Amino acid sequence: MLSTLANYLKKNNVKIITDAKVLGFIFSKNKISGVKVGEKIIKTDKVILCTGGKTYPITGSTGDGYGWAKESGHTIIMPTPALAPVKIQEAWVSDLQGVSLENAKINLWQNDKKQKSYSGEILFTHFGLSGPLIIDISKVINALLQKGSVAIELELFPEMTISELDKKLILAFRENNKKDIKNYFKEMLSQKILNLILKLAEINPDKKLNFLTKKERQKIVALLKSLKFTVSQVLGFEQAMITSGGVALKEINPKTMRSKIIENLYFAGEVLDLDGPTGGYNLQICWSTGYLAGESAAKII
Ligand SMILES: Cc1cc2nc3c(=O)[nH]c(=O)nc-3n(C[C@H](O)[C@H](O)[C@H](O)COP(=O)(O)OP(=O)(O)OC[C@H]3O[C@@H](n4cnc5c(N)ncnc54)[C@H](O)[C@@H]3O)c2cc1C
Structure with a gap:
């Protein structure tokens, strides 16, 4: 499975960068033209924002994505700790x-x-x-x-x-x-x-x-x-399992997960104003929205 994925990524010239902190977006006209990663700017045609919520920050999810979404013109429903x-x-x-x-x-x-x-x-x-x-x-x-x-x-x-x-x-x-x-x-x-x-x-x-x-x-x-x-x-945020609140859903097309404000921006996962009870619903939210965002972003628009 992993070797099939590795071959697929290689064939499609996909490069995965890990251990790199994203600092923000570069905008040009009404689009995101690049992503700031440390000192570098990575040029981009499409961006999927999937930085999670701000609970359990030890896992790396510290709520950075809310700021970038807000900068892109999106409304943020007040994030609060949930399932705690x-x-x-x-x-x-x-x-x-x-x-x-x-x-x-x-x-x-x-x-x-x-x-x-x-x-x-x-x-x-x-x-x-x-x-x-x-x-x-x-x-x-x-x-x-x-x-x-x-x-x-x-x-x-x-x-x-x-x-x-x-x-x-x-x-x-x-x-x-x-x-x-x-x-x-x-x-x-x-x-x-x-x-x-x-x-x-x-x-x-x-x-x-x-x-x-x-x-x-x-x-x-x-x-x-x-x-x-x-x-x-x-x-609070340190021990809660998920974050309630996040990027307002009314500004996102649910059929593609594409932003209605920035045409090359997509969203997936807990950064969205979506949360469910325990029982796998929150993982399902991130898998389903991630699949849809990935599939839609890969299509040529
Ligand atoms: C202890 C615990 C138990 C849980 N148990 C369950 C369960 O049993 N069932 C269930 O359905 N859900 C459970 N959840 C919730 C579930 O794990 C989350 O809802 C889900 O992982 C969210 O996925 P996500 O991809 O949106 O965000 P995340 O999994 O939070 O991933 C976001 C990623 O973005 C990265 N990131 C953030 N900011 C930056 C930045 N500036 N630069 C670079 N990278 C960045 C983070 O490092 C992280 O890797 C649990 C959560 C916790 C904490």
């Missing part, structure tokens, strides 16, 4: 580091009002929450944060109401009254979650179930139904 993990205020969240819940039910709260509910996979980290669900809804969390504080509530037994769960535990504790609390719950909860719940409820994990008071049981029920984490921030 969330930092949590409560220091005890780090007790849960490494815990992953495949089908967690979570609710977003703002000013004592439930805003939205979601189900999906979440992962606890040393600083807060990540995993596909959290990353997908980070945009919603960010929007809510603009209006005030946000809490993420984890419901560990979503199928039961508080009173149903309480009744279930009264019966179960009666039947297992000789067991200590940490052994009773170990079948249902991850050890780290159980330890945290008991820590927050201030209950000794070795306490036998028949010595548990009504107040202690109710504290456990309340935490099982609502374990709340206060969001301190959605992580």
Whole structure:
């Protein structure tokens, strides 16, 4: 495959330059006539701008392309970090580091009002929450944060109401009254979650179930139904996976990816005002627009 590609490039006199920083475009009349690469100017008939977004800059995508697009007359929709993990205020969240819940039910709260509910996979980290669900809804969390504080509530037994769960535990504790609390719950909860719940409820994990008071049981029920984490921030450009915003789509022909402003300029990938959820959609965006831009730019106009 690679040798076929190498032969094809050689046959068509294609030269690939790597490890070279592009500094900008040279314009002549209403076209780009060259690209500044270090001290050199490379003359060009067509340019495909595909410099990515400005998230995860360690990969080389630092947002340079937005400036060149703007210089070419294009509108830039404010780039913002998207698909990012969330930092949590409560220091005890780090007790849960490494815990992953495949089908967690979570609710977003703002000013004592439930805003939205979601189900999906979440992962606890040393600083807060990540995993596909959290990353997908980070945009919603960010929007809510603009209006005030946000809490993420984890419901560990979503199928039961508080009173149903309480009744279930009264019966179960009666039947297992000789067991200590940490052994009773170990079948249902991850050890780290159980330890945290008991820590927050201030209950000794070795306490036998028949010595548990009504107040202690109710504290456990309340935490099982609502374990709340206060969001301190959605992580920014350094850790977010993609950039939302970018070159406005209305100024690009979607059939060719060609600029409607500069006739020999094409766009592809994350530099565009296009983004999707996790699951390969963002890679698909860059592959599809890249294919189309490459095919269109190669055609003689
Ligand atoms: C950690 C992480 C995980 C991800 N996981 C997924 C996933 O599972 N599924 C998914 O669909 N998407 C995922 N993404 C997003 C996906 O990788 C991007 O959307 C995609 O790579 C964008 O492709 P692109 O070609 O537009 O830009 P990029 O891949 O960012 O490439 C742009 C290139 O332009 C170069 N460049 C920038 N400025 C200059 C300059 N001035 N001179 C020369 N070169 C320059 C950069 O060095 C870079 O090589 C992930 C992203 C990250 C960071």
